[in-house]
Amino acid sequence: MPQVTIVSTSNDGSCGIGTYTGNLLASMPDSVTVNWLTLPLRSVNPLPYVITAFRAGTTQDPTIHIQHEYGIYGPKSIWSWPFFLILSLLATLRGREVIITFHSAWNDETISSPLVLMKRLYVGANNRLLAATVDHAIFLSDNASTAFQQSVQLNSVETIPHGVQTETRSLSQKEAKRELGYDDQQLVILPGYIRPEKGCDTFVTLAEQFDIPFILAGGCQDAPEYCASLRERAPPNVEITGKLDEETFHAAFIAADLVVLPYREVTQSGIFNLCIAYGVPVIGSDTQYFRSLADEWGCVEVVDTENVEASAERIRNLLSNDNKYTALTSAMSEYRKSASIESIGQQHKDLYDMR
Numbered sequence: 001m002p003q004v005t006i007v008s009t010s011n012d013g014s015c016g017i018g019t020y021t022g023n024l025l026a027s028m029p030d031s032v033t034v035n036w037l038t039l040p041l042r043s044v045n046p047l048p049y050v051i052t053a054f055r056a057g058t059t060q061d062p063t064i065h066i067q068h069e070y071g072i073y074g075p076k077s078i079w080s081w082p083f084f085l086i087l088s089l090l091a092t093l094r095g096r097e098v099i100i101t102f103h104s105a106w107n108d109e110t111i112s113s114p115l116v117l118m119k120r121l122y123v124g125a126n127n128r129l130l131a132a133t134v135d136h137a138i139f140l141s142d143n144a145s146t147a148f149q150q151s152v153q154l155n156s157v158e159t160i161p162h163g164v165q166t167e168t169r170s171l172s173q174k175e176a177k178r179e180l181g182y183d184d185q186q187l188v189i190l191p192g193y194i195r196p197e198k199g200c201d202t203f204v205t206l207a208e209q210f211d212i213p214f215i216l217a218g219g220c221q222d223a224p225e226y227c228a229s230l231r232e233r234a235p236p237n238v239e240i241t242g243k244l245d246e247e248t249f250h251a252a253f254i255a256a257d258l259v260v261l262p263y264r265e266v267t268q269s270g271i272f273n274l275c276i277a278y279g280v281p282v283i284g285s286d287t288q289y290f291r292s293l294a295d296e297w298g299c300v301e302v303v304d305t306e307n308v309e310a311s312a313e314r315i316r317n318l319l320s321n322d323n324k325y326t327a328l329t330s331a332m333s334e335y336r337k338s339a340s341i342e343s344i345g346q347q348h349k350d351l352y353d354m355r
Contacts, residue, residue, distance in 0.1 A: 002352035003033045005059040008067035010038040027345030049079040057090025065099040088133040101138040105148035127151035143288040144267035163344035165277040169250040176254035189256040193221035199262030209312040217252040219243025253278040262305035281328045298331040
């Protein structure tokens, strides 16, 4: 019977990593025994990270599985240093194996000015810290694996997709639109937390080209000035909902006629997988993540979302072309069958069995 200690943020709706972990654990066979330890999100206090590192490193379970995202570990991922140094030492001394699932990958392409050289050195050092700790690495997409290994090569690595939820809310689109306060209008939605890297400003700019409602369905996350500027410049057809409870958040996917994801940085996306779960067509930005999905499965429309005219035209075409719309939803259905969260849970169980 596999026994594993898993470390992530909590499944309280404040962080997608915690939500992912909750869904993953719910999908695993009952034979897997899990000790779930939680970390705070972006805390300035190092103590919770130190305490959790000791708790994970002294576990009786043979496997320690970390759900990693840089931003969890405080400003600039600063608390990843004490956390992973302590964990690595204890795991080595006690013969425990460390698995890390990387939910994103920092590399040279994610670095912006100023102080580019200093940031490059820091990112490289941080990635080497993670590589020195991990015995087996999991990435949620091949492009994330490639991006990370531009900094440092890993000895044992595999790709296991995010997984598509099969448990969804049962609600008609008409009922969902009414729950959001709309009638029968077509709705274009960008679900999830509002952050600059998600291109929410591009979404607002796109909305200026239309009369139909555009909805930013989510709350602000660590970018108050950015969120305030969006509210100030948003045209009348844009609604910014603020943070939604889980049921209303899921209603947004059902209500949407189209989801637009103008992400500037993306190596995997839980939001995209929820779109797959609910069968709502997606236009994604011209990034490697969305291009790979489009090339292999045809389950997403890809466009340079920074090109407002081209993006607006693609939105109009998809909303008015029933054949294209149906073909896209059909392709999404095929992808959903191949990447259900249950199959991902079984893959993790098989992985733990081998440790």
